[in-house]
Amino acid sequence: MIYTVTFNPSIDYIVSLEDFGLGTVNRVTKDAKYPGGKGINVSRVLNNLGKKSKALGFIGGFTGDFIEEFLKKENIDTHFIKIYEDTRINVKVKSNEETEINGNGPHIDDESLERLFNKIKKIKEDDYLVLSGNIQNSLPRNMYSKIQSLLKDKRVKVIVDTTKEALISTLENKPFLIKPNIKELEEIFETNIETREDVISYGKKLVAMGAQNVIISMGKDGALLVNKDVILYGEAPKGESKNSVGAGDSLVAGFIYGYGKNKNLLDGFKWGIACGSATAFSMDLCERPLVEKLLKEIKILTL
Numbered sequence: 001m002i003y004t005v006t007f008n009p010s011i012d013y014i015v016s017l018e019d020f021g022l023g024t025v026n027r028v029t030k031d032a033k034y035p036g037g038k039g040i041n042v043s044r045v046l047n048n049l050g051k052k053s054k055a056l057g058f059i060g061g062f063t064g065d066f067i068e069e070f071l072k073k074e075n076i077d078t079h080f081i082k083i084y085e086d087t088r089i090n091v092k093v094k095s096n097e098e099t100e101i102n103g104n105g106p107h108i109d110d111e112s113l114e115r116l117f118n119k120i121k122k123i124k125e126d127d128y129l130v131l132s133g134n135i136q137n138s139l140p141r142n143m144y145s146k147i148q149s150l151l152k153d154k155r156v157k158v159i160v161d162t163t164k165e166a167l168i169s170t171l172e173n174k175p176f177l178i179k180p181n182i183k184e185l186e187e188i189f190e191t192n193i194e195t196r197e198d199v200i201s202y203g204k205k206l207v208a209m210g211a212q213n214v215i216i217s218m219g220k221d222g223a224l225l226v227n228k229d230v231i232l233y234g235e236a237p238k239g240e241s242k243n244s245v246g247a248g249d250s251l252v253a254g255f256i257y258g259y260g261k262n263k264n265l266l267d268g269f270k271w272g273i274a275c276g277s278a279t280a281f282s283m284d285l286c287e288r289p290l291v292e293k294l295l296k297e298i299k300i301l302t303l
């Protein structure tokens with residue numbers, strides 16, 4: 001079974017505008033609301049590909065209800081823990097550029113946390129666990145590392161997609177996959193990344209620090225996969241970007257789906273890039289027909 005954990009879900013409120021002006025009234029030309037948060041997006045994409053998962057995490061208030069109802073309608077198996085404060089709303093402005101305003105999110109009390117830990121302890125050998133997205137500031141930065149420790153005696157494949165210390169603290173427990181984008185890679189190493197060689201060299205550092213596989217996603221420039229044996233570069237298909245929110249999460253979902261077929265990294269990487277790009281070319285998250293079409297266009301180079 002594949003489990004996704006979203007500590008800080010969101011409603012993603014996506015607004016399209018002709019021109020976005022600061023300090024003035026802006027009128028939207030198109031808007032949409034989707035359930036968001038990285039683990040939830042992974043569960044939704046897996047579902048679109050025809051693969052079941054269980055979505056865990058914390059939701060609260062009317063915004064939390066929206067998310068749960070939306071996922072239930074899509075037939076996604078949810079096991080959320082209800083908290084008192086409202087789940088956040090993240091605003092995504094699509095204009096000449098994409099601007100995102102992500103909320104802090106609600107407080108998680110100790111009892112709710114304990115309930116999540118108890119659910120996680122029930123995960124079995126050979127299951128997948130996706131720990132994705134930002135952890136509320138009120139919680140310790142090594143939260144994902146603590147969760148890994150709950151499963152240390154089981155061969156669970158842990159995938160981590162988060163930023164800075166929260167990500168770094170998981171590396172000593174050797175996660176199966178981490179997926180920083182370029183900006184996150186720059187934040188981790190407090191540096192500017194200019195060239196593909198730089199990306200590879202920082203990817204290798206993350207492998208040396210403990211990650212089994214590192215995929216660095218680079219938006220329209222595709223992605224690199226680095227592990228102790230290979231460096232693969234995957235070109236992204238060309239197309240009109242409609243909404244890249246969730247492209248990274250789609251890459252993670254596609255990877256798990258493709259890898260899960262024959263435990264083959266190359267298949268995982270191809271499906272990952274196809275799903276990421278298919279989401280970038282869609283308003284909502286990707287659907288299987290476009291993913292299958294793009295899959296035929298993906299070229300992978302061994303570097």
Ligand SMILES: Nc1ncnc2c1ncn2[C@@H]1O[C@H](COP(=O)(O)OP(=O)(O)O)[C@@H](O)[C@H]1O
Nearest residue numbers: 181217218219220222236241247248276277280
């Ligand atoms: N404009 C785009 N054109 C084609 N593919 C894209 C585009 N944006 C994203 N993708 C695909 O989605 C993947 C993840 O996108 P990226 O923006 O790097 O992730 P994140 O959402 O984590 O920042 C990329 O590796 C690529 O395959």
Ligand SMILES: O=P(O)(O)OC[C@H]1O[C@](O)(COP(=O)(O)O)[C@@H](O)[C@@H]1O
Nearest residue numbers: 036037038090133134246247248249
């Ligand atoms: O947990 P964070 O880092 O605040 O990110 C949450 C946001 O990221 C998303 O999960 C999208 O992530 P990606 O674009 O990286 O795939 C949105 O749905 C959500 O609004």
